[in-house]
Amino acid sequence: MELFFIFIGAVLVNNFVLVRFLGLCPFMGVSKQTETALGMGAATTFVMVVTAAITWLLQWFVLEPFNLPFLQTPIFILVIAAMVQLVEMFLRKTSPNLYRALGIFLPLITTNCAVLGFSLIAVQSAYSFIQSLIFGLGAGVGFTLALVLMAGIREELKFADVPKPLAGTGIAFIIAGLLSLAFSGFAGLV
Amino acid sequence: MGIVKEFVKGLWNDNPTFRLQIGLCPTLAVTSSALNGVGMGAATTFVLMCSSILISALRNVIPSKVRIPCFIVVIATFSTVVDLVMNALLPDLHRVLGIFIPLIVVNCILMGRAEAFASKRPVFDAAIDGLGMGIGFTWALTLIGTVRELLGAGSLFGYKLVSDTAATFGIFSVAPGAFITVGFLLAAMNMISTRLRKTSKEA
Numbered sequence: 493m494e495l496f497f498i499f500i501g502a503v504l505v506n507n508f509v510l511v512r513f514l515g516l517c518p519f520m521g522v523s524k525q526t527e528t529a530l531g532m533g534a535a536t537t538f539v540m541v542v543t544a545a546i547t548w549l550l551q552w553f554v555l556e557p558f559n560l561p562f563l564q565t566p567i568f569i570l571v572i573a574a575m576v577q578l579v580e581m582f583l584r585k586t587s588p589n590l591y592r593a594l595g596i597f598l599p600l601i602t603t604n605c606a607v608l609g610f611s612l613i614a615v616q617s618a619y620s621f622i623q624s625l626i627f628g629l630g631a632g633v634g635f636t637l638a639l640v641l642m643a644g645i646r647e648e649l650k651f652a653d654v655p656k657p658l659a660g661t662g663i664a665f666i667i668a669g670l671l672s673l674a675f676s677g678f679a680g681l682v
Numbered sequence: 683m684g685i686v687k688e689f690v691k692g693l694w695n696d697n698p699t700f701r702l703q704i705g706l707c708p709t710l711a712v713t714s715s716a717l718n719g720v721g722m723g724a725a726t727t728f729v730l731m732c733s734s735i736l737i738s739a740l741r742n743v744i745p746s747k748v749r750i751p752c753f754i755v756v757i758a759t760f761s762t763v764v765d766l767v768m769n770a771l772l773p774d775l776h777r778v779l780g781i782f783i784p785l786i787v788v789n790c791i792l793m794g795r796a797e798a799f800a801s802k803r804p805v806f807d808a809a810i811d812g813l814g815m816g817i818g819f820t821w822a823l824t825l826i827g828t829v830r831e832l833l834g835a836g837s838l839f840g841y842k843l844v845s846d847t848a849a850t851f852g853i854f855s856v857a858p859g860a861f862i863t864v865g866f867l868l869a870a871m872n873m874i875s876t877r878l879r880k881t882s883k884e885a
Contacts, residue, residue, distance in 0.1 A: 510857065511857050512711070513707050513708075513710045513711035513857070513860070514707055514711075514785075515707070516706040516707045516710060517704060517705075517706055517707070517790055520703060520706060562762060562766060563762075564784070565758050565761060565762050565765070565784045565787055566754075566755060566758035566759065566762065566787075569754055569758050569787050569788065570751070570754070570755070573750075573751060573754060602788075603788045603790055603793055604788070605707045605785045605788040605789070607788075608784070608785060608787065608788050609707075609781055609785055612781045612784060612785075613781060616781070655869070656872075657869040657870070657872040657873045657876070658865070658868075658869045658872075661703055661865075661868055662865050662866070662868040662869040662872065663865065664865075665861050665862070665864045665865030665868060666861065666862055666865035666866070668861040668865075669858045669859070669860070669861030669862035669865060670858070670862075672857045672858040672861055673853075673858040676856070676857065676858060
């Protein structure tokens with residue numbers, strides 16, 4: 493039951509993009525088409541779950557016992573970079589179609605602050621191994637949900653008559669604000 | 683003249699927040715007050731300048747194939763420095779900014795400047811570029827923080843401007859207000875830029 497709350501908390505209540513403000517660059521950059529948004533979300537979710545496992549092991553079996561918590565940021569970011577590279581190589585061999593579909597989005601996951609941000613939050617909240625995994629999954633699903641919702645709206649936006657100075661990113665931010673307002677309705681759910 | 687140009691471009695034409703729209707996460711997350719905006723901007727400027735200088739100094743040593751991991755390690759080092767120093771000297775600000783200080787590592791502004799500028803130019807140019815971009819980022823954050831603090835809490839840099847009982851737009855202190863503020867500020871910047879271009883064409 494507790495795991496379920498962690499999951500729902502990460503997806504809806506504290507949605508990584510709309511409430512915690514993590515991963516905004518891909519949220520604004522890759523949310524123009526629903527399909528690419530879905531692909532980006534899936535790849536990010538995968539990297540997040542794998543990173544969750546590895547950073548948890550590193551934090552509690554390497555950094556803490558050897559008293560090295562100040563190395564946390566450099567170590568975590570290197571793990572994430574290595575993971576992304578690994579996922580890229582793995583996908584290229586096993587599923588060339590998915591690899592082609594994701595294209596340049598894969599390397600970009602390294603600098604997605606949602607991935608590093610969630611590893612730091614998981615350590616701060618002292619989650620257990622299983623809890624970290626679920627938290628990573630929730631974070632990824634929440635990111636995907638926000639991205640796909642935004643992409644759906646932006647596809648319709650092409651036909652809207654937006655005031656000229658607001659066109660493009662300006663209106664996208666205001667829409668994100670309204671989405672965020674809707675998500676704040678989930679507060680208190682968990 | 684070249685130096686002045688490198689410095690000024692970060693302030694307006696290539697402003698990271700309003701023009702390039704990079705480094706958005708801290709821009710929205712920590713700007714619930716003007717002071718937080720200044721603090722985050724200063725921290726980022728420090729990391730940006732230091733990493734630009736170091737990467738530029740090492741540009742002939744770093745093999746181009748592994749340059750990205752090298753940049754990341756340099757940037758991660760300086761953001762850890764800021765994290766620890768801030769925790770020791772400004773614990774209150776450190777608590778408010780929270781994980782967004784270590785997250786300077788994945789701020790696209792740093793990686794962007796390292797890749798596009800610092801790795802190709804001499805040390806002094808890189809330092810000026812870093813400083814200009816950092817100040818451009820700082821004023822953008824401070825502006826967003828000022829607007830949000832004025833509307834959301836009725837205060838400015840912590841000083842109450844309205845009576846305690848006066849109604850304020852609380853929404854601007856929380857997440858949705860951040861998005862909406864940035865949206866309208868972007869529109870304002872676009873209008874000013876169009877106006878400027880028109881007048882310079884006529885003149």
